[in-house]
Amino acid sequence: MSTQHSDPARTVQMRRAVTGSLIGSSLEWYDYFLYGAASALVFNKVFFPSFDPLTGTLLAFLTFSVGFIVRPIGAAVAGHYGDRIGRKKVMLVTIVAMGVSTVLIGLLPTYATVGVAAPLMLVAIRIVQGLALGGEWGGGALMIAERAPAERRGFLTSFVQVGASIGNLLSTGALLLLSALLTQESFLTWGWRIPFLFSAVVVLIGLYVRLKMSETPAFHSLQEQGQASTNPVRDVLRQQSLDLLRVIGIRAGADIMYYVLITFLLTYIADELGLPRTVGLLAAMIGATMQLFTYPAFAALSDRFGRRRLTIIGALGAIAWMPFLFPLVDTGSTLVIIVAVLGGLVWHSAMYGVQAAWICELFDAQHRYSGASLGYQLAGIVGGSLAPTIAIGLLQLFDSTVPVTIYVCLALAVVAITALCTRETRGIDLNPSVEPAPDQLNESHAP
Template sequence: MTTPNPEAGDATSGRRRAVISSFVGTTIEWYDFFLYGSAAALIFGPQFFPSLSPLAGALASFGTFAVGFIARPIGAMVMGYFGDRVGRKSVLVASLMLMGLSTVLIGLLPAYESIGVWAPILLIVLRLLQGIGVGGEWGGAALMSVEHAPKGRRGLFGAFPQMGMPAGMIFANLALLTVSTSMPQEQFASWGWRIPFLASAVLILVGLYIRIGVEESPYFKKTLTAAAVVRNPISEVLKNHWRAVLLGGGTFIASNAIGYLFMVYLLSYGTKTLGLERNTVLIAALIGSATQFVMLPVYGYISDFVGRKRVYLFATGGTLVWSLAFFPLIDTRSTPVIILSVFVLALLVAGTFAAQGAMFSELFPTSVRYSGASLAYQIGAVFGGGFAPMIATALHGSFDTSAPVVIYMVTLCVISLVCIALIRETSARSLDEFDQPSAPGGAEQRRSAVQHIA
């Protein structure tokens, strides 16, 4: 008779809770972040920049959206530092609280007509705090999942925190859609839009309850036991792993930018430029987010067998091809065609997001993994998604056609494809190999998983 192994059961339970915690936490964080993006596209222009023209108001609104991305590397460095020195868990709790509190305060913020110029100033400050919070969230959530993963399942486990992104987008758009359809447009524009922001307070409590009960990462525990904690992980990353940071960030530029174009910019472009019903565009965005949600674990699972790099290359190459058709299809103003266009793009972009959690974790040793993965991710976010809605708005406003936006999307895909090609496949190696400089080839592997250009 086989003797039960209680430790194995505890390990399985711990993994399950870590994955659930990462998914729920990132869902709440991205709900807050995407809620701002959707409100920036639909509401914030007249609320906080009423004296500007519609185009200038849209640019100013998307400018405050971009401010959050500028703050994300700051959050990555600050929270990455403490995540590599104090632990993943405590930093994730702090990021959730910071993000949630900022979102609730945005819901309470008076409009321009009440407090004048202080309204947009305070909006920018709160957006900066949101950026700092989300800047430290992704790296910790991805690491908690990947570092708890059993052998051969890092890709699958790393996809679960990524699922929080489309889930957050779904909840944010559903919240706006529900509120906007339950009251007259004047009431929604005046005060109804605040309800989804204030609802974040409830989500914070749920997220904290789940996250506080999670065990610390087993790899970080090993680092503490071995007294291998790095005194200044940020300095170590910038000195010895800067290639991995830059190329990792470069792989993310295209998918992040294009993701925000169809999840955020499309709301503004569809309603204000094409004259589509707001609910039509919101439904298309919801379908795209649902597609990503379903496909992320599928791609993550596949990456455990064929490798992260192959999945990433396939998805980014497919995104490049479909980028040529995306806006021309949107410009038809046909609801079925728009939904098809968003569905295919979301299907492809999901492959890049799925491979990312495990790939970025595999680029760095445990002692600097939080800092390295967070910096790579947020650099890609700044140069990709942060300015994408604003750039797309400016391009269309200057040329009065979507063709320059298509060229912009294709260019970003080419940049990401080059960066992906320069990164080694790491899925077959154990995370421990990066922490063993005495192992054959270990010193070189520990520096980075990036191919050097001769």
């Protein structure tokens, strides 16, 4: 094929990869964040009504954590097949699993109807959600990273991260709209179910987009040369275990900060400050809108100045901001609360916006899906899964937000230190020629 024809073809595939990953990521995260917001606002009353509000919320957040705990299992399974049979096929499975499980949450009976069976069913469905999301992020990031020009890879892969912000915006917006339109009784009785049931439509859109996506050049090269790994999870654990630990160190602190800002604050604002639940939802919604732009902006800067430098700047900026967060929130002013959340999310964007490119660039092609997915999701257990629960526990134990601030700042310090100890990968080739197997080398040099 001539260059004249191949360049437009590559451009079309690049656009499809970005669009498909962006839409798919948005839909997956919509489902996932919807659960987190509902945990703070609804599930403590609908599935754990026999406890006091803060304890009920704590139990709801524990079910939220279950999804994080099983995400590495989903990452291992998706990584295994994504490195063996291709990125695209696995991504189709993840979006169907996530969508169906979310619809089922919207159909669940409450504790008042079936008793303890209700929260048990909720946990079971949450496990399916976690397995699906465990394989989603790595596939979406690779579909872009493995075909993006090296000089724009940070910017283009950041749209996977933008998908998380869109998902958060849609889920928060849906709950905010319904809670504003409905009475408290109607919202708790049936209104909260509508955003979950809407996932049925979302799945169909996601499937349509992803069916049009093609496989990545890197995986095609592995297949053509017969170099696709037969056990990629084992290989990445043997060959790049330190890089897995680096990803966890870079990711976990950013996750902790994010879920304290977005999930814990919803409970704190409503239950501790006694403000309307719409205040926290509005702050989260405006923050998600801002990050539609800050993620790509910081990622583009990383294409020029490096992934490591932007991550360290983000972590140090976040540490400087955290001592101001709760004093600003405690003013009770809606405008000041929004400013407090936005200030934290700016620095979070500097860390999170560059992660898709950096994490993909750290791993070899033969086990890149496994490495990127496992590293990202293992960090979720250490970081986001327990952050709201730990924050509530610290608040209950000390009756103060100061320990929560210290907890987040220590986690951010780990991000800065780990980033400093991780190699810079900006501009590397993600599609190098695959080396022939040792037996092929011996045969080619045989007399």
